[in-house]
Amino acid sequence: MLRRAAILSIGDELALGQNVDTNSQWLAAELAARAVHTIEHRTVADDRAAIAAAVRELAARVDALVLTGGLGPTEDDLTRAALADALGEELVPDEAALEWIEANFAARRITMPASNRLQAMRPRSMQCVPNPHGTAPGLVGTLERCVIAALPGPPREMQPMFRERIAPRLPVDEGTDVLLTTTVHELGLGEAAAAERLGELVARDRTPLVGTTVRDMIVSARIRAAGPAEAMRAAIDGEVAEIERRWHPYVFGRDEATLAGAVGTLLARAGKKLVTAESCTGGWLGKMIVDEPGASGHYVGGWITYENALKTSALDVSSTLLSACGAVSREVAEAMASGAMAHADADFALAITGLAGPEGGSAEKPLGTVFVALASREQNGIDFVTRRFRFPGGRSVIRERSALAALQMLRFALLGVAPDTPMLFETLPVETPAAPRA
Amino acid sequence: MLRRAAILSIGDELALGQNVDTNSQWLAAELAARAVHTIEHRTVADDRAAIAAAVRELAARVDALVLTGGLGPTEDDLTRAALADALGEELVPDEAALEWIEANFAARRITMPASNRLQAMRPRSMQCVPNPHGTAPGLVGTLERCVIAALPGPPREMQPMFRERIAPRLPVDEGTDVLLTTTVHELGLGEAAAAERLGELVARDRTPLVGTTVRDMIVSARIRAAGPAEAMRAAIDGEVAEIERRWHPYVFGRDEATLAGAVGTLLARAGKKLVTAESCTGGWLGKMIVDEPGASGHYVGGWITYENALKTSALDVSSTLLSACGAVSREVAEAMASGAMAHADADFALAITGLAGPEGGSAEKPLGTVFVALASREQNGIDFVTRRFRFPGGRSVIRERSALAALQMLRFALLGVAPDTPMLFETLPVETPAAPRA
Numbered sequence: 001m002l003r004r005a006a007i008l009s010i011g012d013e014l015a016l017g018q019n020v021d022t023n024s025q026w027l028a029a030e031l032a033a034r035a036v037h038t039i040e041h042r043t044v045a046d047d048r049a050a051i052a053a054a055v056r057e058l059a060a061r062v063d064a065l066v067l068t069g070g071l072g073p074t075e076d077d078l079t080r081a082a083l084a085d086a087l088g089e090e091l092v093p094d095e096a097a098l099e100w101i102e103a104n105f106a107a108r109r110i111t112m113p114a115s116n117r118l119q120a121m122r123p124r125s126m127q128c129v130p131n132p133h134g135t136a137p138g139l140v141g142t143l144e145r146c147v148i149a150a151l152p153g154p155p156r157e158m159q160p161m162f163r164e165r166i167a168p169r170l171p172v173d174e175g176t177d178v179l180l181t182t183t184v185h186e187l188g189l190g191e192a193a194a195a196e197r198l199g200e201l202v203a204r205d206r207t208p209l210v211g212t213t214v215r216d217m218i219v220s221a222r223i224r225a226a227g228p229a230e231a232m233r234a235a236i237d238g239e240v241a242e243i244e245r246r247w248h249p250y251v252f253g254r255d256e257a258t259l260a261g262a263v264g265t266l267l268a269r270a271g272k273k274l275v276t277a278e279s280c281t282g283g284w285l286g287k288m289i290v291d292e293p294g295a296s297g298h299y300v301g302g303w304i305t306y307e308n309a310l311k312t313s314a315l316d317v318s319s320t321l322l323s324a325c326g327a328v329s330r331e332v333a334e335a336m337a338s339g340a341m342a343h344a345d346a347d348f349a350l351a352i353t354g355l356a357g358p359e360g361g362s363a364e365k366p367l368g369t370v371f372v373a374l375a376s377r378e379q380n381g382i383d384f385v386t387r388r389f390r391f392p393g394g395r396s397v398i399r400e401r402s403a404l405a406a407l408q409m410l411r412f413a414l415l416g417v418a419p420d421t422p423m424l425f426e427t428l429p430v431e432t433p434a435a436p437r438a
Numbered sequence: 439m440l441r442r443a444a445i446l447s448i449g450d451e452l453a454l455g456q457n458v459d460t461n462s463q464w465l466a467a468e469l470a471a472r473a474v475h476t477i478e479h480r481t482v483a484d485d486r487a488a489i490a491a492a493v494r495e496l497a498a499r500v501d502a503l504v505l506t507g508g509l510g511p512t513e514d515d516l517t518r519a520a521l522a523d524a525l526g527e528e529l530v531p532d533e534a535a536l537e538w539i540e541a542n543f544a545a546r547r548i549t550m551p552a553s554n555r556l557q558a559m560r561p562r563s564m565q566c567v568p569n570p571h572g573t574a575p576g577l578v579g580t581l582e583r584c585v586i587a588a589l590p591g592p593p594r595e596m597q598p599m600f601r602e603r604i605a606p607r608l609p610v611d612e613g614t615d616v617l618l619t620t621t622v623h624e625l626g627l628g629e630a631a632a633a634e635r636l637g638e639l640v641a642r643d644r645t646p647l648v649g650t651t652v653r654d655m656i657v658s659a660r661i662r663a664a665g666p667a668e669a670m671r672a673a674i675d676g677e678v679a680e681i682e683r684r685w686h687p688y689v690f691g692r693d694e695a696t697l698a699g700a701v702g703t704l705l706a707r708a709g710k711k712l713v714t715a716e717s718c719t720g721g722w723l724g725k726m727i728v729d730e731p732g733a734s735g736h737y738v739g740g741w742i743t744y745e746n747a748l749k750t751s752a753l754d755v756s757s758t759l760l761s762a763c764g765a766v767s768r769e770v771a772e773a774m775a776s777g778a779m780a781h782a783d784a785d786f787a788l789a790i791t792g793l794a795g796p797e798g799g800s801a802e803k804p805l806g807t808v809f810v811a812l813a814s815r816e817q818n819g820i821d822f823v824t825r826r827f828r829f830p831g832g833r834s835v836i837r838e839r840s841a842l843a844a845l846q847m848l849r850f851a852l853l854g855v856a857p858d859t860p861m862l863f864e865t866l867p868v869e870t871p872a873a874p875r876a
Contacts, residue, residue: 013651015476016619017466018660020458024481028455038453039488041481043462050477075642076649110630154652156831181454204513211514213451214592222456276721276742282728283714283721286742290720293796293833301744303752304714304724310739310782314752344748358731395731 002037002179002226003171006058008044008051010070010079011153015045023068023158030162035178036064036170037226046070051082059086059146063171066162069153071136073115079150080139084123087143091121097128097137104135129165133157140169147171178229180208180236184221184243186250187259188408190424194219197246201239208232208239217401217424218259221247249417252408259407260288266414267298267348274410275346276302277315277336278403279327279353280370285403300344305336315339328353328365330386333373341375341382348413349375350406354389356398368392369427370402374409385409385419390427401425440475440617440664441609444496446482446489448508448517449591453483461506461596468600472608473616474502475664484508489520497524497584501609504600507591509574511553517588518577522561525581529559535566535575542573567603571595578607585609616667618646618674622659622681624688625697626846628862632657635684639677646670646677655839655862656697659685687855690846697845698726704852705736705786712848713784714740715753715774716841717765717791718808723841738782743774753777766791766803768824771811779813779820786851787813788844792827794836806830807865808840812847823847823857828865839863 007027013019021043028038039062044050051070059065070079084091098120105112119136122128126141126148134157139150149166151158186194191214195202198221201210208225223239225232244251252262267274276285276299283304289295303314308327311317317335325331336351354370361367373386387409391401405423412421445465451457459481466476477500482488489508497503508517522529536558543550557574560566564579564586572595577588587604589596624632629652633640636659639648646663661677663670682689690700705712714723714737721742727733741752746765749755755773763769774789792808799805811824825847829839843861850859 012662013649013660014463015466015479016470016662017463017468017476018619018621019651020460020463021479022458025452025455025458028453030455032454038455039483039485041453041459041479043479045477047477074640074649181456183456202512211451211512213457222451224450224454278721278724280728281725282733282737283716283724283740283742284728286716286721286744287719287725290718290722290742290744290837291834295720296744299720299744301742301748301752302721303741304721304728304739306724306728306734306737306739314739314741314781343752396729399728 002035002177003063004061005031005036005038005064005066006040006042006062007038008042008054008058008065008067010044010046010051010067012046012076014043014069023153023155026155026159027066027068027162030167031064031066031170032179032181034167034170037179046076046078048078048082048085051078052085055083055086055143055148059143059148062146064147064149066166067148067150068158071119071138071150071152073113073119073135077118080118080121080123083126083139083148083150087123087125087141089124092124093117094120094122094128094137097122100130100137101135129161131157131161133160138165140166177227178232179224179226180232181222181224182236182240182254184223184240184247184254185218185252185257186247187218187252187404188423189219189247189250191219194247198243201242208235210239210243216397217404249412249415249421250408252411258288258292259404259411261292263407263411263414264289264292264295264298266411268294270414272347272414273298273300273345274348274350275300275340275344277340277349277351278302278304279306279311279336280356281352281399281403282306284399285350285352285406288403288407300346303340311336314343316342326365328355328369328371330371330373330388333371334375334384334386337373337375337384338382341377347377348410350410351375352402352406354398354402356395356402358395366390368398370398370405372402372406372409374406374413376413385413387423388427389423389425391425440473440615441501442499443469443474443476443502443504444478444480444500445476446480446492446496446503446505448482448484448489448505450484450514452481452507461591461593464593464597465504465506465600468605469502469504469608470617470619472605474608475617484514484516486516486520486523489516490523493521493524493581493586497581497586500584502585503587504604505586505588506596509557509576509588509590511551511557511573515556518556518559518561521564521577521586521588525561525563525579527562530562531555532558532560532566532575535560538568538575539573567599569595569599571598576603578604615665616670617662617664618670619660619662620674620678620692622661622678622685622692623656623690623695624685625656625690625842626861627657627685627688629657632685636681639680646673648677648681654835655842687850687853687859688846690849696726696730697842697849699730701845701849701852702727702730702733702736704849706732708852710785710852711736711738711783712786712788713738713778713782715778715787715789716740716742717744717749717774718794719790719837719841720744722837723788723790723844726841726845738784741778749774752781754780764803766793766807766809768809768811768826771809772813772822772824775811775813775822776820779815785815786848788848789813790840790844792836792840794833794840796833804828806836808836808843810840810844810847812844812851814851823851825861826865827861827863829863
């Protein structure tokens with residue numbers, strides 16, 4: 001049997017929607033990785049009675065209950081008092097925790113405000129857990145057979161405390177069952193086609209269980225298997241391999257993998273370098289590439305030629321071409337890529353020019369029209385693969401999709417995938433004949 | 439009395455931590471804007487009994503219950519059946535909804551899979567709500583005195599359905615009380631100093647109620663007031679003005695406002711233009727600026743000079759200077775800003791060079807060391823304000839903080855704030871004398 005957990009987040013700012021709760025997702029994933037199945041998340045306001053009631057109700061149904069938030073030194077930090085209520089205990093001062101908090105302030109040469117003494121209080125049967133990244137100690141204890149841990153709300157304090165101090169105290173599974181999850185991502189195939197290719201894999205009576213989710217242009221297959229460890233690991237690996245086969249060549253990675261990371265690995269393996277030239281994305285493509293550690297091995301850098309004058313002065317895009325074809329055109333995308341190649345020592349150039357809105361757009365080139373040019377340095381000159389997209393969505397969505405599509409185009413080239421492989425949101429080639437390059 | 443609501447999210451992918459639930463935050467904020475106070479969020483897995491139990495338990499305590507997710511056509515979409523269980527009713531087909539779903543498929547020239555018929559089923563006493571952005575109709579009805587609405591999970595379907603079809607059916611407040619919330623943001627003061635300047639404003643017995651939250655370098659004051667509408671609006675406005683006074687000049691905006699947006703407004707007002715030169719941020723600064731609609735009015739573009747060779751070839755940073763001072767130095771930051779000014783028609787240039795890790799760093803220049811140079815075109819030449827920071831955090835945090843700090847430096851210049859105004863994470867000036875510029 002898998003162990004069961006619940007997560008309780010505390011805070012007015014969460015209940016009222018002033019902040020998004022990301023802690024619960026992080027904790028649920030960490031628990032799943034330790035074969036603990038989270039059956040419920042709950043968020044309540046800074047209300048002592050509501051917190052205590054939720055603790056009692058959840059602790060009766062799960063093996064582990066993890067609370068976050070409400071451990072600060074202010075009057076609206078009520079987790080300690082609510083836990084004492086739920087346990088039917090009084091709050092007592094913890095001398096070691098108080099010393100630790102005082103030392104912490106002393107090290108920063110700050111006089112400890114009296115209110116911080118409150119943070120060294122604990123329900124009698126619970127223990128304080130040191131916090132190396134803040135002033136609020138955590139708490140750990142039990143209510144009947146349920147392990148209860150209370151962690152500070154800021155992720156940089158909560159995460160190490162959970163991993164180092166709480167995870168080792170979680171109830172260990174007595175059987176051999178584990179809960180394994182993984183996710184496989186694709187870009188460019190689209191939700192409908194991705195689901196069609198998965199076919200019978202998504203039936204609800206199969207192990208592993210497969211479902212899909214979509215975020216922007218990325219479709220992800222979520223795979224889950226519960227059972228004996230070895231068999232489940234083999235089942236998950238087999239399922240991943242099958243999905244990779246069905247989603248080829250659009251599938252680019254698992255779990256935390258990004259498309260920029262996949263491209264970076266391929267560039268590094270080939271010993272090739274990339275330069276970028278961006279207009280509407282305004283640096284987002286560069287940011288995605290540099291988000292990956294080790295980008296300096298394969299990324300030269302690039303240009304953000306947002307104004308047309310900079311396209312001309314920095315990348316030699318002729319003003320004649322800009323007038324004749326418009327800044328959002330196949331010709332200008334290719335001229336930007338050419339200019340980037342001419343001004344940097346690189347094997348590939350990616351150039352993006354498009355209409356992200358909110359204003360602009362015409363019947364011929366509606367909002368969302370984006371041209372992406374990939375230039376590759378070949379023995380006899382420079383080859384181009386250029387695609388025209390029409391991305392649905394608002395300004396930010398169009399820009400993110402443009403950068404992702406550009407990365408997938410480069411990935412296809414690095415893998416030797418045919419350049420006419422269809423991609424989601426691609427539109428027909430421009431019918432006007434290409435203008436001569438300046 | 440304010441009306442009370444709860445939000446129930448449904449889905450294995452949420453409970454297990456494979457996705458972050460952003461719908462609940464969005465809904466809570468929308469409800470708050472309509473004077474409905476969300477007291478609890480809950481997330482349960484795709485488990486019919488668990489969903490039904492949560493519906494019964496929450497509906498007994500609130501005036502409105504909003505569910506999201508579990509309305510799709512697959513076997514793990516159990517919201518309809520669970521609602522029928524909670525209401526003690528049977529599921530019946532809704533002819534109008536079925537026709538609407540069939541027409542939807544016909545318009546896309548797709549044969550409707552039999553499974554989609556399930557989406558036209560409703561508990562007998564509930565009504566179907568059309569979905570213009572997907573195939574899943576919503577549901578709305580009542581359980582005792584609680585209004586219950588079930589919405590699809592994808593935000594682009596959920597949000598318009600909530601605003602257009604559900605919000606008008608929410609229980610209207612019978613008194614004159616409203617719940618107003620707003621948030622005020624600062625960057626560069628830091629959490630401790632920001633809290634100290636707020637002083638007595640954060641006492642728990644005041645109206646409005648003020649609390650603070652921190653995300654990266656941005657400290658936000660959350661302000662909340664419940665009571666008669668006119669008085670509360672005045673109280674909130676007064677509180678915002680007082681916080682703006684206390685946090686001057688670091689405070690840059692309210693609610694959805696961004697630092698890049700605040701800088702953009704100031705640039706537009708002054709009729710000035712900006713160019714950027716980025717190394718470790720890799721385009722993130724440009725992206726932040728272009729994230730704001732209307733950026734083309736004041737942003738020329740920029741360079742991502744990630745490799746040193748590109749700093750030299752594109753921005754004329756001499757290789758002698760790079761060898762003598764290192765790429766991460768005051769001198770190179772200023773040379774990058776100079777080069778950007780020389781190659782673009784702009785009034786300001788922001789240049790960033792730093793060590794974001796995960797590798798590199800030395801005793802003299804540890805990881806997190808970042809130089810930001812702001813060049814301003816003056817009558818007699820170019821003025822520089824350059825700051826050295828040491829940002830804590832990992833690669834991504836260091837890079838985001840660098841871009842934000844750069845924007846705040848430009849904002850200070852546009853407002854005429856003294857250039858020696860201290861900023862969070864700034865370190866002492868470099869002691870070595872400046873090398874001659876190439």
